[in-house]
Amino acid sequence: MEKVADLHIHTSFSDGTFTPKEVMEHASERGLNCIAITDHDCIDAIPMALSLQKDYNIEVVPGVEMTAQEDDKELHILGYFIDYQNEELNKALKMICHGREARVYEMADKLKQHGVNVDAGEIVKYANSKAISRLHAARYLVDKGYLPSLKVVFDKYIGDGRPCYVSCFKFSASQVIDSINSAGGVAIIAHPGLNNVMDIFPVLLKSGIEGLEVYYAEHKQSTVEKLLNIAQEHNLLITGGSDCHGTNKKQVLMGNIKLPYQYVERLKEHANCKRK
Ligand code: AMP
Ligand code: MN
Numbered sequence: 306m307e308k309v310a311d312l313h314i315h316t317s318f319s320d321g322t323f324t325p326k327e328v329m330e331h332a333s334e335r336g337l338n339c340i341a342i343t344d345h346d347c348i349d350a351i352p353m354a355l356s357l358q359k360d361y362n363i364e365v366v367p368g369v370e371m372t373a374q375e376d377d378k379e380l381h382i383l384g385y386f387i388d389y390q391n392e393e394l395n396k397a398l399k400m401i402c403h404g405r406e407a408r409v410y411e412m413a414d415k416l417k418q419h420g421v422n423v424d425a426g427e428i429v430k431y432a433n434s435k436a437i438s439r440l441h442a443a444r445y446l447v448d449k450g451y452l453p454s455l456k457v458v459f460d461k462y463i464g465d466g467r468p469c470y471v472s473c474f475k476f477s478a479s480q481v482i483d484s485i486n487s488a489g490g491v492a493i494i495a496h497p498g499l500n501n502v503m504d505i506f507p508v509l510l511k512s513g514i515e516g517l518e519v520y521y522a523e524h525k526q527s528t529v530e531k532l533l534n535i536a537q538e539h540n541l542l543i544t545g546g547s548d549c550h551g552t553n554k555k556q557v558l559m560g561n562i563k564l565p566y567q568y569v570e571r572l573k574e575h576a577n578c579k580r581k
């Protein structure tokens with residue numbers, strides 16, 4: 306039987322709920338032979354996951370999902386086979402995470418102005434992650450009884466365009482792609498079928514993007530076909546993954562995409578060529 310991979314998985318080091326060990330346990334239960342750890346703007350889970358490869362007989366691809374901004378549009382760029390110790394990449398991630406933390410303080414100020422008297426430092430402690438996301442803040446507000454549900458937190462306060470929304474520091478797509486490249490990684494557009502990301506495809510292509518995450522559960526079949534055509538036309542790599550966040554999404558999504566291993570091989574060959 307051909308080996309299968311899930312190349313988009315978050316851990317508790319960003320906004321997923323599974324530790325690297327729990328990720329490996331679920332991957333094993335779901336019959337995956339290869340996974341990529343792709344935390345938001347954070348690479349801290351990678352060493353632990355790599356050390357568990359032999360125990361679970363599962364290959365771990367070191368990855369990251371970096372946040373970028375282009376013309377007011379937020380987009381996510383996956384980096385695969387990165388050297389997670391690379392200085393330049395780490396410097397860029399540190400700047401993004403610093404911005405994420407600073408944003409919590411601004412968000413707390415706005416929440417206070419809207420009657421939610423929350424302490425930013427407590428959110429930071431609760432998040433226990435370098436890459437603090439709005440989801441961490443929202444969970445804190447619900448867990449501690451400030452607000453009744455995640456839906457209320459996002460819909461009334463911190464969702465996109467809501468009164469307590471605060472954006473955080475972001476690099477441009479080309480800067481993110483450069484950071485991934487300097488760490489010897491391969492840069493891929495995450496979930497290109499969402500949020501009209503392909504509107505800026507020409508810019509991304511010019512910036513050196515090398516592939517598309519074609520296989521993604523929220524992509525319609527027609528979107529998958531469109532993306533496959535674009536990948537072929539521009540000679541781009543093809544990837545796929547579940548975007549598993551553990552129990553932070555309605556279901557544990559791991560393995561809902563089972564990418565044939567040949568795509569991982571192509572990705573790996575590509576990364577190896579870049580290192581020569
Ligand atoms: P951030 O990267 O910090 O802006 O946080 C984005 C995360 O917040 C997403 O990955 C979701 O987990 C969560 N999120 C954003 N908007 C909503 C929403 N309207 N409802 C529920 N969760 C949301
Ligand atoms: Mn997330």
Ligand code: MN
Nearest residue numbers: 370381495496
């Ligand atoms: Mn994403």
Ligand code: MN
Nearest residue numbers: 313315370548
């Ligand atoms: Mn993701």
